[in-house]
Amino acid sequence: EVKACLFDxxxxxxxxxKYHYLAWKxxxxxxxxxxxxxxxxxxxxxxxxxxxxxxxxxxxxxxDEQEKQAGMDRKNGWYLEYINKMDSSEVLPGVKAFLxxxxxxxxxxxxxSASKNAMIILRNIDMVSYFDAIVDGTKxxxxxxxxxxxxxxxxxxxxxxSECVVFEDAEAGVEAAKRAEMYCxxxxxxxxxxxxxxxxxxxxxxxxxxxxx
Ligand code: G6P
Ligand code: MG
Numbered sequence: 001e002v003k004a005c006l007f008d009x010x011x012x013x014x015x016x017x018k019y020h021y022l023a024w025k026x027x028x029x030x031x032x033x034x035x036x037x038x039x040x041x042x043x044x045x046x047x048x049x050x051x052x053x054x055x056x057x058x059x060x061x062x063x064d065e066q067e068k069q070a071g072m073d074r075k076n077g078w079y080l081e082y083i084n085k086m087d088s089s090e091v092l093p094g095v096k097a098f099l100x101x102x103x104x105x106x107x108x109x110x111x112x113s114a115s116k117n118a119m120i121i122l123r124n125i126d127m128v129s130y131f132d133a134i135v136d137g138t139k140x141x142x143x144x145x146x147x148x149x150x151x152x153x154x155x156x157x158x159x160x161x162s163e164c165v166v167f168e169d170a171e172a173g174v175e176a177a178k179r180a181e182m183y184c185x186x187x188x189x190x191x192x193x194x195x196x197x198x199x200x201x202x203x204x205x206x207x208x209x210x211x212x213x
Contacts, residue, residue: 002183002211003163005102006153008045009113009136011169012187014090014125017044019082024055027075033059041192045170047114047143048072076117083117086124094203099130101208108132110153112166114143133157144172147180154180165211168196 010016021040028035039058043051052072056063063071102109110133111118118136122128133156135149142148154164166177169187174195177184185200186193193199200206 001163002107002165003159004108004110004132004154004157004165005211006110006112006150006164006166006177006182008166008168008170008173008187009111009115009118009121011044012092012167013095013127014086014092014121016083016086016121017169019079020051022082023075023078024051026078027071028055028059030074031056031059031061031071033061035059045114045144045168045172045176047137048076048116050143079117080120083121083124086121088125088127091125091127092203094206096127096130098203098206099127103130105208107208107211108157108159110157111135112149112153113137114140114149144170145175145179147176150177150180150182154182168193171195 007013010020017040020043021037024040024043025035035055035058042054046054049072052068099109109131111131113136116137118134133153135153135156139152140149150166151161154161161181164182166182166184167187168174168177168184171192174184174186174193178195184196185198186196187200190199
């Protein structure tokens with residue numbers, strides 16, 4: 001029986017992937033190389049440090065620790081400019097209705113995100129109150145595909161992994177959910193998220209009935 005749903009944030013509740021992309025691209029351009037939307041697929045769901053490492057690998061550049069920290073800080077500054085302008089109009093279609101249906105059916109809700117900016121975004125889109133537990137990048141030490149973020153979410157909610165369903169848009173996130181031995185619904189393209197138990201293109205396709213496997 002499903003007792004809880006765990007949601008990734010970026011790409012599931014809001015489309016912040018475009019803002020991450022623009023900010024990383026700006027850093028890449030400053031460092032003298034281009035960064036495409038296709039390259040950006042590799043950063044989805046991945047931690048900030050790991051994202052920088054992948055970016056530098058794409059550019060064929062090495063930086064020392066201090067320069068890496070400065071690069072991440074600059075990127076995050078630009079990213080913050082974007083997310084500070086967000087409001088509830090950026091919540092993806094069908095998300096709020098589905099979360100409300102979960103609440104009405106006494107199914108618990110947690111956030112499971114790698115982002116250290118998760119609270120800022122949830123506040124700006126006015127969705128903090130939907131969550132019974134919030135696990136973000138300030139609480140985890142292992143990045144997805146490690147299952148830590150989802151296992152911590154289940155623990156905070158007091159439910160077993162086998163009673164949880166994870167919603168994820170990134171390959172690394174789907175892998176994390178499967179490693180946590182949770183059911184996983186992919187949000188996005190079925191081609192990319194083949195490891196998920198089933199895939200929806202958007203929450204407009206989701207309903208409580210689909211949780212009764
Ligand atoms: C999410 C996004 C990643 C991002 C990571 C860290 O998982 O999908 O693209 O790198 O969070 O986010 P942060 O806001 O802490 O840089
Ligand atoms: Mg995501």
